[in-house]
Amino acid sequence: MAEEVKLFGVWASPFSRRVEIALKIKGVKYEYIEEDLTNKSPLLLKYNPVHKKIPVLVHNGNPIAESVVIIEYIDETWKHNPILPQHPYDRALARFWAKFIDEKCLPALWNSMWSKGKEREAAIGEACEHLKTLENELGDKKFFGGEEIGLVDIAANFIGFWLVSLQEPIGLELLTEEKFPKLCKWIHAYVNHTAIKESLPPKDKLIEALSARFGAASK
Ligand SMILES: N[C@@H](CCC(=O)N[C@@H](CS)C(=O)NCC(=O)O)C(=O)O
Structure with missing residues (x-):
């Protein structure tokens, strides 16, 4: 199945850049969607209703929020070039x-x-x-x-x-x-x-x- 990877972020945010770094390390292609935090999109509010913050990664329709949680998800999903240690x-x-x-x-x-x-x-x-x-x-x-x-x-x-x-x-x-x-x-x-x-x-x-x-x- 073709992977669908979308990242909702803000260009100046160190948190969304964290996720971009992890995706680049893995060589995962993704669609980047720039959010306006002064006017949050209905999709952002739908995907992260708890914190209403970027970054949000949407993988094959499943949203994941919180940058460190997202990085761990990326590391477990694409196993080459590990980001976390093994032990x-x-x-x-x-x-x-x-x-x-x-x-x-x-x-x-x-x-x-x-x-x-x-x-x-x-x-x-x-x-x-x-x-x-x-x-x-x-x-x-x-x-x-x-x-x-x-x-x-x-x-x-x-x-x-x-x-x-x-x-x-x-x-x-x-x-x-x-x-x-x-x-x-x-x-x-x-x-x-x-x-x-x-x-x-x-x-x-x-x-x-x-x-x-x-x-x-x-x-
Ligand atoms: N703990 C979160 C922090 C994310 C965060 O603070 N995002 C900010 C932008 S840098 C945000 O979306 N703020 C919108 C708001 O607070 O309304 C993470 O690691 O992803």
């Missing part, structure tokens, strides 16, 4: 770190970028602590997944591209070579990986769009 313990560790990124790192990084005053100061302190934890977890590996990109690398795409693209233009000095040499080395390998390179948004357009939307809101 149950290693799989558990990969899920643990992906969860740490989503629940701890991303909120602190987001608030470091866009909140104000004392809240911003506190967020920067917290974000530094979390980045240190990730730096230690990465150690001397090329990727969090080892020699190849894995779940944790894909989950960390906000750090690998969004944070490093935006921090300087918005006057934030967070992820520096001096403080995080291993993460900086990882970022270099990450953005030069073929599947990643093909899945990242244009940097200038991203800076412009996010600064206009969230920078203005935080003033």
Whole structure:
């Protein structure tokens, strides 16, 4: 049966880009549908009635929401070029770190970028602590997944591209070579990986769009 794979996303979203990276790693062809989050389509609301968020992957008519859940689904459906490790313990560790990124790192990084005053100061302190934890977890590996990109690398795409693209233009000095040499080395390998390179948004357009939307809101 011919596969039907559709992705509802937003070009500037690190979450929909995560799914695109996973599909590219697997070499799965897909139809991409850009959503307007200010005017969500009836299809998005139908496919993700609980969260009403992108990304949503629709595979042969079956919708799947939440980026990490989608990546695991992709990995189980197309088994070549594995994204999660094979051993149950290693799989558990990969899920643990992906969860740490989503629940701890991303909120602190987001608030470091866009909140104000004392809240911003506190967020920067917290974000530094979390980045240190990730730096230690990465150690001397090329990727969090080892020699190849894995779940944790894909989950960390906000750090690998969004944070490093935006921090300087918005006057934030967070992820520096001096403080995080291993993460900086990882970022270099990450953005030069073929599947990643093909899945990242244009940097200038991203800076412009996010600064206009969230920078203005935080003033
Ligand atoms: N935990 C979700 C987060 C997805 C998410 O936050 N999507 C945002 C865009 S970046 C969204 O659709 N927001 C619409 C809304 O909140 O109304 C995932 O990993 O997929």
